[in-house]
Amino acid sequence: MSLRFSVMSRWFIALGLCAVVAQGQETNQADKVSQQLRQMQERFEQQQREMRESFERMLREQQAQIEALKRQIAGLPTNAPVVATTTNAAPSGVATADEMKELKGRVDSVIEAQKKVKPSEFNPSIGLVGETIFSYRSQGSNDTGSDRPGGFDVNQRSVELNVAAAVDPFAKGYAVVNASADSATGEATLGVEEVALQTTSLPWNLELKAGRFFGEFGRLGYIHDHELPFVNRPLVLANYIGGESRTDGLQVNWLLPTAHYVSLTLGLGDQFGGDVAPNNPGSSRLFSEVNYFGRASTYFDLTPNWQFETGLSGLINPRTSDRGGVFVQPNGVSTMTEKERRLAGLDFKLSYIPLRNNQFQSLVWGTEVLYSDGSYLVDPDGTPASGDEFMHDVGSFGLYTYLTYKWHRQWSAGTLYEWMQSAQNSSDVTSAYSAYLTWAISHWNQLRLQYTHTDHEADSGLRPDDAIYLQWAWIIGAHSHGWQQR
């Protein structure tokens, strides 16, 4: 027993010693690693210091070089040649054309070197838009049909990230990612508004765009919310198109090779409208289930200061299954389901934009009239396949017209009138009028105050509504939606 105890004790002692030695070795290794890390960090910091000093020295030298060269150029006689191509002979003591060429070459190289460190040279260009809407509405959402609550509301409508750059010599790419707050949960939902490739050098005046983008239909359908001339998207665009003219598809634009501006666009996409789901997301999709759209537009210079732009648009989706879902009718029983979608639009814009002070004064009158001719399957008892269903065409008109006057670089005001028959029921009429005042503090920071009164048809179950909005939109970084959104 004592022998066994003794053997075990020895083993324990041996193990203990091993552990102590091992721990000692680990401690030594940890110290070594830590020392190496310290050395590496010191070396890294030293290199950083050296690089910074070298960069700053280079910048100082370049700046001094520029100043010296500027002084030399400034000291030349009046008619001394600046470009190397000038053939005048230089008087004695004055730089010759060759010397000037050399000097200019050096200046140019310094300037080019400086350009390369400008943030604007980053590729791609990136910008961010923020847009917050403060509002007070006299009626609750049940009485307005809006997804925003009545009373006081703050809506973080968009946080829009824009990224754009040339893909290669033949195309450019851009993306617009938007996050907006959900009215029920307050959570921001991130969505891709646009991500598309656009060709830049196709022959025959053609341009192809593919991906997710705002398709060309009408005048304001493809304008982003924060760039609208008023706070909200016109009712008729929201009801007939479904918000922005967003589509997943492709479009071809053709600029007619004529002396007069005429632009034709044709496109197709598996959905059309930012607020609706794709058509028929089943196992397969027929070509008849795709949306086809197009627009023809032209422009006239009435005088140097007065301009007139007009366009015709069309959209057809020959076969839809449940776009927008099932519409329950006001009686609460019967339902309608869209089976074919046809949409036509006429728009024009008359503008007074004085050449001399166009940044400070302008008058714009814009109008868009839409005609919706949808085919619906009506189910009177609301019970599918009960045998009483029938097809019914609904033809509805809607329009908006606005007038905006700008009298100062920062200030403009306008009025908007809207009238619309519901796309599902032409006797359900909604009208609204608004007045708005815009204060553009700068090009990137804008406040807009708007009053809107909305009237609904009594049968709709909705009630007249008064609303006051304060919109605050701002931009950081690069921002341009290009020609289409000019």
Next chain:
Amino acid sequence: MTSRITCFLSAAMAAVLACAPLPASAAKIRIVTTLTDLADFSRAVGGNQVEVFSLATGIEDTHGVPMKPSFIPLLNRADLLVSVGFGCEHAFLPALIEASKNPRIQAGRQGYVDCSPGIAPLSVPKSTDHSEGDVHPYGNPHYMLDPVLAKVAVGHICDALEAQAPEHAAEFRANRDAYFAKLDAKISEWRELAKPLKGLAFISYHEEWDYFAERFGMKVFGTIELKPGIDPTPRHIEQVISGMKAEHVPIVVREPQFPEKVPKLIAQQTGATLVKLPIMPGGVPHTDTYIEMMDFILHTLVATQTKAG
């Protein structure tokens, strides 16, 4: 219904045919310039071989020429697009070029003529942050108001024309040299004329006059704009007025594209003389060419100085 559609299509076809391409001048080089000074130079160098159109008429803001769709067919058919560069036209030119669908004039291609290479820019910003206003990352782009630097633009236009039509290179060079000779003579005259302006301070609405002031020995005291592209605040106007009074600044320059109200107020408050000066040919009457414009600017300033002093 069918007959209606036929009528509509016929009318549409007729409209398209009515817009058929203009016959004209297939042999001529089509030049579109952003500003009128560049158009003047292009005509001087190109002579009979070119057809020139300027997007600006002369009275616009150089940074804010309205983007008219009627420019698009012109740009679509252009052989050369001549621009000031340094981001001067950043607010309107990129979108117009994109919409033109003309590969020849896309940035970086042979038909895209940027006149700024060779110019040492003034006021290159340390930061392109918007807290400094609508700054030009490459520096002040208004070098065209310095006639010596304007010669650089003439040289670039000549180079581009030579590349475009080498068979006419000798003619373009002769035209350029003739224009240089004319301009050099005028520069000597302007230098002489501007001697009384040496050291004279002035303010302007926008920072358009830095190169001009440096060339003719004048001093830019400040701008009415708070920052480039940002309207003045009441406090800034007060500071400008008190500063001008303290330094006895005798001239307020107003460019034609800016409203008169604030410059007039500042001139009244300080006793300075308000003068309206063009920033490109056509900005005020009788300034159809670059030389006429520079004549107008210098004679107006000298007359103002003589009257004031």
